[in-house]
Amino acid sequence: MTDALRFSKYQASGNDFVIIDELEGPAPEVDVPALCDRWVGAGADGVIRARPGAAASFRFDLTNADGSSAEMSGNGMRCLAAYLRERGRLDVDEVDVETPAGLRHVTVHLDGARVTRATVEMGTPNFTKAAIPMFGPAWETFLEQPFDIGGGLTFPASALSMGNPHLVVFVDEDPDRYHLEHIGPALEHHELFPERTNVELVRVADGDVRVRVWERGVGETLACGTGACAVAVATNEAGLIPPTAIVSFRGGPLRVERCEDGRVLLEGPVAHVYDGVADPLELR
Numbered sequence: 001m002t003d004a005l006r007f008s009k010y011q012a013s014g015n016d017f018v019i020i021d022e023l024e025g026p027a028p029e030v031d032v033p034a035l036c037d038r039w040v041g042a043g044a045d046g047v048i049r050a051r052p053g054a055a056a057s058f059r060f061d062l063t064n065a066d067g068s069s070a071e072m073s074g075n076g077m078r079c080l081a082a083y084l085r086e087r088g089r090l091d092v093d094e095v096d097v098e099t100p101a102g103l104r105h106v107t108v109h110l111d112g113a114r115v116t117r118a119t120v121e122m123g124t125p126n127f128t129k130a131a132i133p134m135f136g137p138a139w140e141t142f143l144e145q146p147f148d149i150g151g152g153l154t155f156p157a158s159a160l161s162m163g164n165p166h167l168v169v170f171v172d173e174d175p176d177r178y179h180l181e182h183i184g185p186a187l188e189h190h191e192l193f194p195e196r197t198n199v200e201l202v203r204v205a206d207g208d209v210r211v212r213v214w215e216r217g218v219g220e221t222l223a224c225g226t227g228a229c230a231v232a233v234a235t236n237e238a239g240l241i242p243p244t245a246i247v248s249f250r251g252g253p254l255r256v257e258r259c260e261d262g263r264v265l266l267e268g269p270v271a272h273v274y275d276g277v278a279d280p281l282e283l284r
Helices: 032-036 074-086 180-188 225-237
Strands: 005-012 015-021 046-052 058-064 094-099 102-111 114-121 142-150 153-161 165-170 198-205 208-215 219-221 244-249 252-258 264-269 271-278
Touching: 005 074, 015 074, 032 046, 046 074, 058 074, 074 094, 074 102, 074 114, 074 225, 074 264, 074 271, 142 165, 142 180, 153 225, 165 225, 180 198, 180 208, 180 219, 198 225, 208 225, 225 244, 225 252, 225 264
Parallel strands: 015 046, 058 094, 165 198, 208 244
Antiparallel strands: 005 015, 005 271, 046 058, 094 102, 102 114, 114 264, 142 153, 153 165, 198 208, 208 219, 244 252, 252 264
16 A cells, blocks of 8 residues: 555544644545545544644644535544644643634543543634624624524524534424434525534523534534534523533533633543554545
8 A cells, every 4th residue: 555544533422533643744635525434434523634733833624524624623622632642742731722713722631541531622602693604794693593493493593603603403302303314404504604504403401401413514423512612602691501511412421611701611521443544545
């Protein structure tokens, strides 16, 4: 095999990523959708490239499973930090990482030589339509507004940016009862969102926050870090939960803290899955 592509696969609450190390130079070009394909490729929600940064030692670049670019991923950031620490690229437990959405600070938590959990400072949410982006007057917000999700169903919804766009829909039954495979694509491509959007169906009952998520450029995933933050912020903004809460996905719970200074912290598990070698010419 010539020009072999070496990679590592990590997962955070079931949100899985292929990590390609380009810290010492570019890796071979690869067809990302083929590499992420769960039947004929490695299988992943996206590909993270670890690169040297301009504003920090490391840069995080994420390509979604469909080949589109993503500005940020909280779960992906935990995976990258775990990779850097376990592979000796990082010899401390805290690091700033450059992303298309700005610098993010990550703290890893170890059990022996293994990183088991990580905490990411996810920045501050932005509710303006210009920042999301969402069509409408730039300064307007969209919070707890009626939203038609199709099939004759209308629920309150809030839109915000966590470095990427999110539409949080407050449903009145368990999210598993809704056909996210139909709702997700329609809302991802909704005409109000010029750059598409991530979609979260959330139900809050007695402080229990349960979510299913449809990620832009990926489809339904077991968890979403920026989505957990968007849900926690929108739900806190609606007065339904305190500033610190557990947000539960199909892939497990994530802890989100909305700090008094506006920053949002995301904390959850992370694990190495396997290392692999692929022939880029075979991934077509």
